[in-house]
Amino acid sequence: MYFKLGAAKTTATGAFSPSQQEFRSLASVDQYSGFSTMLQSLFRHGLQKPFARNCSTLGPRAIQAPHHPAAKLGCKIFGARFRSDAQRRAPQQRQQQQWQQRQPPPPPPPPEMPPDMDESSDSTLKRLVVWPFIGINVVVFLWWQSAEAEARRNGRDLARTPQQRAVGARNTIDINDPATGQLKHMMSNYTLSLRNMREGRWHTLLTCAISHATLDHLVFNMISFNAFAGFAIMSGVPLPTLLALGVGSGLASDMACLYDWNRKRKETPGLGASGVISGLGTAMACMRPMASFGIILIPVGIPLSLLMVGYIAYDSYRLNSEESNVGHSAHLGGSAFGVVFYMLFLRKYGGVWNMLRR
Structure with missing residues (x-):
């Protein structure tokens, strides 16, 4: 129911x-x-x-x-x-990782470059290297002028340069004359010659590089030295390395001169810092080949490598000239040492070595 x-x-x-x-x-x-x-x-x-x-x-x-x-x-x-x-970001992170994997590997790091130097350290190195060297050359030049003035006061007529006096130019003097004692001292201690080597004055291998008897020779060499040494300091070359380059270039130029004079049977003395400057310039041209340098009376800059190649070509052309009083063999010897020094100690700063490796 x-x-x-x-x-x-x-x-x-x-x-x-x-x-x-x-x-x-x-x-x-x-x-x-x-x-x-x-x-x-x-x-x-x-x-x-x-x-x-x-x-x-x-x-x-x-x-x-x-x-x-x-x-x-x-x-x-x-x-x-x-x-x-996290779940929403996972696909984006995965896509980013895949994109990074498809990218080419980063280029190799650039060659080790010297640390940047500020203006204070730059001026300090110039005070330690450039200005003392120029000052010593000026002092020796004034000593040359004093010796020649003494010889003129004693009634002796002088030739224009020590090279002309040594090769027997007109109006020359005999350096063995007692009236020219100071000039004899300069010729015996501040010039490079086979005679000084035979007589055991080995210190002239160094002192000849700070000796200039004429004003034009002194001015040209000191301007060139200031340019090349200052450029080396700005490029970060350490002070001991720069000193080794300068001394080595001077000694190499001396050896080249002595070999050339012995080959030609000439008793020609030499003096000046041209060999040191050639070594500095060639080493800097290898380290910074595209650096722009100016020449007096030329308004445009010239690459340093082209400038040094021109100097080397000119010295090679005039090496066997009988009319030239320039030590072309000294320039070539200094330049050769500059190239060797760069390959041994300066190639880590880049330049021609990196170009050859490519």
Whole structure:
């Protein structure tokens, strides 16, 4: 026997049987209950478990019924909306790494260059090297002028240069004359000659490089020395290296002169800093071949390498000339030492060595 109780039906035994409308109401309540459970789990646990992979936060009914609307809402909408920043950045980082791997390797580092020098250190090295050398040359030049003035006061007529006096030019004097004692001292101690070598005056290998008897010779050599030595200091060449280059160039030019005079059977004395300057200029031309240098009466700059090649070519052409009083062999000897010194000690600063390696 059945009787109607509201919208529900009961059996005689008292069992409750909901109607279709009431069943729908219970299903909707179940949906809302599962959705509230999902929100509570979301606020309680945060985003530690992505919804797309783990739907346990939706409650047991969502697991039993994957087609449940709340399960779909949690797994798809919330899972896509609450992805972490690391997950969003992962593809971008992967693309950036792939792009970096496709890039060519970076070029090799440039050759080791000397440290930059400020103006104070530059001027300090000039005071230690350039100006003392120029000052010594000026003092020796004045000593030459005093010796020649003494000889003139004693009634002796002098030739223009020590070279002309040595080879027997007109109006020359005999340096063994007692009236020319100071001039004899200068010829014996401040010029390079085979006679001085035979008589054991080895110090003239060094003193001849600071000796100038004429003003034009002194001015030209000192301007050139200031330019080349100053450029070496600005390029970062250490002071001991610069001193070794200068002394070595002077000695190499002396050896070349002595060999040339012995080959020609000439007793021609030599003096001047031309050999030192040739060595400095050639070494700097190898280290900085494209550096621009100016020449008197030429308004445009000339690459240092081209300038030194021109000097070497001219000295080679005039080497065997009987009319020239210039020590071309000394220039060539100094230049040869400059090239060797660069290859041994200065190639780490770049220049011609790097060009040859390419």
